[in-house]
Amino acid sequence: MSVHDKIDKIDDINGIDEGRRRFMMSGALVVSFSLFPGAKALAQQVIADEGAAVHIAKATEKLAGSLKTNPYLDAWIKIDPAGKVTVYTGKVELGTGVRTALLQVAAEELSMAPSLITFLTADTGASPDEGLTAGSHTIADSGSALLNAAAQVRGLLVDAAAKHFGVSGSALSAHDAIIKAPDGRSMTYGEAVGLVDLHRMATPESPLKDPATFSVIGTSLPRVDIPGKVTGGPSYVQDMVMPDMLHARVVLPPVYGAQLLRTNTPDVLKMPGVVDVIRDGSMLAVVAKGEWQAVQAQRALAAGSQWSAGHALPDPATVHRDLKQISTEHIEIANTHGPAGAPLKTLSATYTKRYMLHGSIGPSCSVAQFKDGHMTVWTHSQGVYPLRDALAEMLALPKENVRCVHVEGSGCYGHNGADDVAAHAALIARDMAGRPVRVQWMREQEHTWDHYTPAMVTQVKASLDAGGGIVDWDYALWSSSHNERIVNAGRLIPAQLLEKPFTPAPSVPMVQPEGGGDRNAIPLYTFPNLRVMNHFSPTMPLHTSAMRSLGAHMNVFTIESFMDELSAAAGADPVAFRLRHLHDPRARDVIRLAAEKFGWPRAPRKANHGVGFAFGKYKNLMAYVAIAVEVSVVRETGQVTLEHAEVAVDSGQIVNPDGIRNQIEGGVIQSASWTLYEALKFDTQRIRSFDWSSYPILRFSAVPRSLNVHLLDRPGAPFLGAAEASMGPTAGALGNALFDATGQRLRDMPLAGDGLRRRIDA
Structure with missing residues (x-):
């Protein structure tokens, strides 16, 4: 199915008019929903997807993957009377190919060719809420959910057909949305779904296929997102064009804490194509009819704006020494003691890592439209539901009046500026009621206002016995959470710049076994004596958050380097x-x-x-x-x-x-x-x-x-x-x-x- 075919399907579901349908890009709008058991059934809390806390009910805790939190089968799979099958996921495509892999999982257990399935990703207007697409959880969580949901849907449809035909379900075969009996009678999935209600909770047991019979799972199905990307077709939120769309650019402070003192707004308003200059406290933006006009106006507005001094940044020469001073929480994450030989030789070492940025190839971008009291935001955020909640708080709107629709972005690698530019787009669109507004950060903004991966210090000491075996291992790290994802409006950079600013939620350490800065700090190796300490800093001198693998990059580097030193x-x-x-x-x-x-x-x-x-x-x-x-x-x-x-x-x-x-x-x-x-x-x-x-x-x-x-x-x-x-x-x-x-x-x-x-x- 082509990108434009997907857009047609999406528009049919959502009732989007023909004019807008011709211009919208990327197949990422979703229709689906999830109902949870009553609040009294909430029994436990788990940590997943880089620290997003989700509640799991007793009634669903034995279900597979994200079925625990989205247990209804029709939250994942819908079949219309004509036999068209639509599959949904709350996860998003970030360039990792998960859209293709998840489609394969569903197709396998539905016994359908992938090309016959319409596959749609995250949209807060309807999709299952699977939190963030992060931490290598997508196939493990959403894939497991789809594997079981698809198997159960297929099983229900076959059972309904068997009852209708008066034969055993084992006598029937299902292929490409058609169920066949040995005597030649057949029934489409569309006909069978009229005999069964898919709005039911999944069960812990599923009629899964024997892996030996798989024909779709385990094959290298070509990625569905690649053709548009290699041919220059509309693939990213950066490519979106909508009727009557305005272009905006923002002016960000030159340094943290700088306050906007004066602007040259009257001069900028006289520039060609400029529609408005928007200011709220230190949040400053220009809106124009054309993109290049917006860029030129942004440059003029930036050059004519005056700011207060702001905060001093840390001395790069002392960053790692400073980490040991600002790490105020000391958390023991592992401590085991067992019999071991007498230590003969002891080694120790210290390792360091500097701040790094995400370096996304495409600067962060978003499109927003405020119409009839409802805000719609097209975004490449990794978590449309957390973003929706934060935007609703920032805009003082009910959550149901804010919709975040995922459209793939050009570059991700973790918590870059995607959420922040979405907040910019929403704030500007509110003042441009009725018209879509496209906002894209400039390259220097993407770099200088990134959520950097935190600096780290690790120290390790270990001893060898006479036989050359490791008898004890003492490990410590100094860093932060590595995860300042959007959990409230205050974590959105534009919300911090408003006349009435929002305060970021406090930073908290991520718990093991996922971990944040201490991810993979506990080695998989077996040592008789092991101690691991996470010296956690709740504050960092630079804006920081999640980058691919979080602390695992540094911790595995340290462990594996030191294992070589010990082996020598x-x-x-x-x-x-x-x-x-x-x-x-x-x-x-x-x-x-x-x-x-x-x-x-x-x-x-x-x-x-x-x-x-x-x-x-x-x-x-x-x-x-x-x-x-x-x-x-x-x-x-x-x-x-x-x-x-x-x-x-x-x-x-x-x-x-x-x-x-x-x-x-x-x-x-x-x-x-x-x-x-x-x-x-x-x-x-x-x-x-x-x-x-x-x-x-x-x-x-x-x-x-x-x-x-x-x-x-x-x-x-x-x-x-x-x-x-x-x-x-x-x-x-x-x-x-x-x-x-x-x-x-x-x-x-x-x-x-x-x-x-x-x-x-x-």
Whole structure:
């Protein structure tokens, strides 16, 4: 189904007029709903999706995945009398291919070709509320829900047909929305749905197919979102065009805490195409008929505005020392004691990571329209429901009068400016009642007002016994939550700038086993004595929030670097040393597979080349990843190239092999960029990383020469999220390979560039 066919289907459901239908972009509008058991049934609270708290009722706690919180079957699957099948998810496409994979899951259990299904994603007007699309939860939670919901719907339809035909359900077959009996009689899903009510709660047991019979799950179905992207078709919220649409640009403060003192509004209003200049406290924007007119007016408005001094930023030279002072909560997340041999040798080390930005290719964008007291916002937010609630609070509107519709954005990687620009669009649209308003941040705004990934410090100390085994492990980290997602209006940047500003909700640590800054701080290795401390900071000097893998990138880097240091002290091969301390058979399988494919241990390397190995199980809950890499180093410049990588992955039952490979490959490349080169530039006055020259990311010339991903399929096993699983292991393998190439044990990220060159020269 093409993008425009999807738009037609969406518009038929929502009653959108022909004029608007021709202009709306992206198939992301949804019709569905979810009803919950009564409040008295609420029994427990769980943490999922990067810290979004959800309540689960006793009546639903045994259901699969997101069925726990959206238990009604028709919240997921609707069938009309004509036999058209529409499947819904509350998750969103962020470029990871989940829209395709989730479609495959539903198609498999509905016994339908994917092309026959209309598949729609998150919209607060109707879709299941699945919170955030984050933390590699989509396939694990929404995929599990759809697998079971689709199986149960198919089972109900077949049972209804069997009763109608007077035969056993086992005698019937279902294929492409048609149920057939051995005697030739048939019934469409549309006819069968007239005999059964799908508005019923799911059950804990589902008539799931034997994985050996799967024909859609486990195949590399081409991604449904790719054709438009590679042909220049409308694919992103940045592409949206609507009738009578206005364009707006905002002026943001030059530094945190700066107050708007004066503007040159009268001069800007005289510029061609300018419709209005909107100011509320320090929230400042210009609205124009055309986009380039809005850009020109924004530049003039920014140049003519005066601001107070604002807050000083931290000294970048003391960031890691300062972290130990502002980390005021000390949380023990693991402490085990057992018999162990006498320690013979003790090692310790400290590692650091700087602030980094998301670096989304497309600056954040949103379209909003305020009409008849209702606000509709088209957004690339990762969580349309949390955003809807925050916008309603900011606008003083009932929640039912605010609708957030997901449309894919060009670039995400975590909590970037998507929610903030949506708030800008809503505030401006309120003053432009009736007309759609498109707002896009400028590149320098996307960089300088990003929610950066927090800086971190980690320290580890461990001892070896006479046999070379680890007998104790003492680990500590200093950082923040890594998750300042939108839980109230005060976490929206524009809401903080208003004349009557909203106050951000306080920062709280995310609990294990998900974790935030302490994600993956508890190693999967087995040690007789283990202690892990999270020194949590409820405040940070820069705006920070979630970036892919949160603290796992740094924690796995630390653990895997130190495992190599310990293996060297024990005189052991790094792979054999890891296997010695791992009891999980699936972990051992991926380590052995990566080592085998790489040819570990390698023969002696040529000059300035090195090899490294690392392992991790994302959040100790999701996919297993082991990776072996070879790097080359230009000693005169500190340039590092990841020449070759072999990666082994176990993500349970594989839905789309090519999709998993895409995500692992992308994670390896992005983690290489973070680990080797990325660091936010700032001084005590300003953020200085405002473009791609002041914040370099890995270039095409430096991507791996060879990168192979090997998948271990586990038919029938639970889905395990893989999208963020390679970030940490890649960092650890790179650090270990650089030591092999240079003899320098690098513990401060980024590892390459001038810092490496100086270490080599010294």
